[in-house]
Amino acid sequence: MQAPSVGGVMLPRGNGETIRLSRGASLTDFAEKINANPASLVAVMMNLGEMVTATQSVSDETLQLLADEMNYTVQVVSPEEEDRELLESFDLEFGEDEGDEGDLVVRPPVVTVMGHVDHGKTRLLDAIRKTNVIAGEAGGITQHIGAYQVTTEVNEEDRKITFIDTPGHEAFTAMRARGAKSTDIAILVVAANDGVMPQTVEALNHAKAADVPIVVAVNKIDVEGADPTKVRGQLTEYGLVAEEYGGDTMFVDISAKQGLHIDSLLEAVILTADASLDLRANPTQDAQGISIESRLDRGRGAVATVLVQRGTLRVGDTMVVGDAYGRVRAMLDDNGNNVAEAGPSTPVQVLGLTNVPGAGDNFIVVDEDRTARQIAEKRAARERNAAFAKRTRRVSLEDLDKVLKAGEVQQLNLIIKGDASGSVEALESSLLQLDVGEEVDIRVLHRGVGAVTESDIDLAMGSDAIVIGFNVRAAGRAAQMAEREGVDVRYYSVIYQAIEEIEAALKGMLKPEYEEVELGTAEIREVFRSSKLGNIAGVLIRSGEVRRNTKARLIRDGKVIAENLNIEGLRRFKDDVTEIREGFEGGINLGNFNDIKVDDVIATYEMREKPRV
Ligand code: GDP
Numbered sequence: 001m002q003a004p005s006v007g008g009v010m011l012p013r014g015n016g017e018t019i020r021l022s023r024g025a026s027l028t029d030f031a032e033k034i035n036a037n038p039a040s041l042v043a044v045m046m047n048l049g050e051m052v053t054a055t056q057s058v059s060d061e062t063l064q065l066l067a068d069e070m071n072y073t074v075q076v077v078s079p080e081e082e083d084r085e086l087l088e089s090f091d092l093e094f095g096e097d098e099g100d101e102g103d104l105v106v107r108p109p110v111v112t113v114m115g116h117v118d119h120g121k122t123r124l125l126d127a128i129r130k131t132n133v134i135a136g137e138a139g140g141i142t143q144h145i146g147a148y149q150v151t152t153e154v155n156e157e158d159r160k161i162t163f164i165d166t167p168g169h170e171a172f173t174a175m176r177a178r179g180a181k182s183t184d185i186a187i188l189v190v191a192a193n194d195g196v197m198p199q200t201v202e203a204l205n206h207a208k209a210a211d212v213p214i215v216v217a218v219n220k221i222d223v224e225g226a227d228p229t230k231v232r233g234q235l236t237e238y239g240l241v242a243e244e245y246g247g248d249t250m251f252v253d254i255s256a257k258q259g260l261h262i263d264s265l266l267e268a269v270i271l272t273a274d275a276s277l278d279l280r281a282n283p284t285q286d287a288q289g290i291s292i293e294s295r296l297d298r299g300r301g302a303v304a305t306v307l308v309q310r311g312t313l314r315v316g317d318t319m320v321v322g323d324a325y326g327r328v329r330a331m332l333d334d335n336g337n338n339v340a341e342a343g344p345s346t347p348v349q350v351l352g353l354t355n356v357p358g359a360g361d362n363f364i365v366v367d368e369d370r371t372a373r374q375i376a377e378k379r380a381a382r383e384r385n386a387a388f389a390k391r392t393r394r395v396s397l398e399d400l401d402k403v404l405k406a407g408e409v410q411q412l413n414l415i416i417k418g419d420a421s422g423s424v425e426a427l428e429s430s431l432l433q434l435d436v437g438e439e440v441d442i443r444v445l446h447r448g449v450g451a452v453t454e455s456d457i458d459l460a461m462g463s464d465a466i467v468i469g470f471n472v473r474a475a476g477r478a479a480q481m482a483e484r485e486g487v488d489v490r491y492y493s494v495i496y497q498a499i500e501e502i503e504a505a506l507k508g509m510l511k512p513e514y515e516e517v518e519l520g521t522a523e524i525r526e527v528f529r530s531s532k533l534g535n536i537a538g539v540l541i542r543s544g545e546v547r548r549n550t551k552a553r554l555i556r557d558g559k560v561i562a563e564n565l566n567i568e569g570l571r572r573f574k575d576d577v578t579e580i581r582e583g584f585e586g587g588i589n590l591g592n593f594n595d596i597k598v599d600d601v602i603a604t605y606e607m608r609e610k611p612r613v
Helices: 027-034 038-047 060-070 079-089 121-131 169-177 198-209 228-236 262-276 369-388 400-405 421-432 454-463 478-485 495-506
Strands: 018-022 073-077 110-115 147-154 157-164 185-191 214-219 251-253 288-297 301-310 318-321 324-332 347-353 362-366 411-418 441-449 465-470 489-492 514-530 534-547 551-556 559-566 569-572 579-581 585-589 601-609
Touching (some): 027 038, 027 060, 060 073, 073 079, 110 198, 121 214, 157 262, 185 198, 185 262, 214 228, 214 262, 251 262, 288 441, 411 454, 421 465, 465 495, 534 569, 569 579
Parallel strands (some): 018 073, 110 157, 110 185, 411 441, 465 489
Antiparallel strands (some): 288 362, 301 347, 569 585
């Protein structure tokens, strides 16, 4: 066989050597490995019938095709493997305790509460927390940070347990899907009046797949018709046999509502941990762990709750969490108190990160700021590449059905932005579970916390993705850009609604009725307090025009703070007016709504009937 030649130039043909490329690599990356000119590889691909540019990320198949043609063996390296290598290149390793047996000390179990909807997961998490409010403790006000720790007495010894307090297996699965092992023990909540339900089975399957021991909380025993024995019988079919029947699963009958037997449940968790797990960690090394939940806070910047898995995290440490990094400026525990350090199995809220990490991202403390930054930047670049590698054609939800029928897309690309990493992960995993037949795949190219940005729109344009904003809006010029480029951006505040619409679109049943048209935006420059009218916003109209008696929403830091407001009063100087145009100043009164601040944006809109396509 002849070596491929382009324009008479011989290409460096291989002898079957293996080259390693990361997922989403470009022809330029390939060329670098074999000392070739990228342009010549573009030409080779063209001969093979594929048009790709030199710097564009390409799919695994394209890399494979090119390698075959050039007589190389290509090994596409997975993101996990790559990350391991990245850390290795800085002499770091995630996931193993340093030192030997003697360095390990017992750590508290980390528990996730799972079970069927309405069986009482949330109520139980509340009840557990309440039994543990230490009387008279300073602060005393509990804070939701995504996890909390309680103390319980077992065999006259105080033992701690850490609870992840986002109930449900969505969070659990989302984290596990990303390779993060966050949970040691699962509490499976089953309502005694309802018995085993579909999500009960789903939850227990998830726990089993993750090799996590289960403690069963038979809840709602206060309700008439409660039948805890029946629950035990039902679960036997799924391999969970109660201890009293000779099995090895602990069942505890509780009432989350009345706070009954919560102590016994906590004891069962400790006993199960002692019997089947060896939970120890080295508290003296640099801290490592995972992020559980994070968000962007107006005053404090990125706020991330992390769970320390080994080592001790201290204020002043430099950490890298996924593609975020920074020096720990302050740490808060689940009571909102400042803490200076956090050991294994302790959840803490960390301030000082550059941006918001995803749920399930691992964190690692490093010696130098520079190392943290480099690791974070490499990860961010890899994410971007991987996302771009999945490009296809541009679509909107309305015409999805048509392009599907025409065979133009096999895949619906989504970009999900939301107000908290938990909700983003939950939405993502629910969408990925949609069963939409064989013709089409749903793919999430990018997800993140915060407003929909221009770079999201960029990515959507490049890959024909639909952007979903969950409790967030487009920031800055992103909205205009989306409009101009025809990128479909959808806003939701209820997960179910998002899922229903996407599902309907995939089935070709989406009925567009009304669409929202933005009329204008006003930036609040000053807040005037009037005893008669409440708070009045002194504004500058940033775009379009603001009209009286139109609908409005209030946006703070790209997040929707309030919906369905009304522009009740509109003034220029002392006069009531019906509209104010871009570039002018004026006063807006939002009726009874008074929670306004300087720098908030009031966006007005109206609903227009949308022509059917
Ligand atoms: P989740 O969907 O599993 O998080 O369920 P929730 O914790 O939201 O509980 C669902 C409903 O059951 C709520 O109305 C709770 O007040 C109620 N509930 C939870 N635990 C108990 C219980 O032990 N007894 C009774 N009677 N009601 C309960």
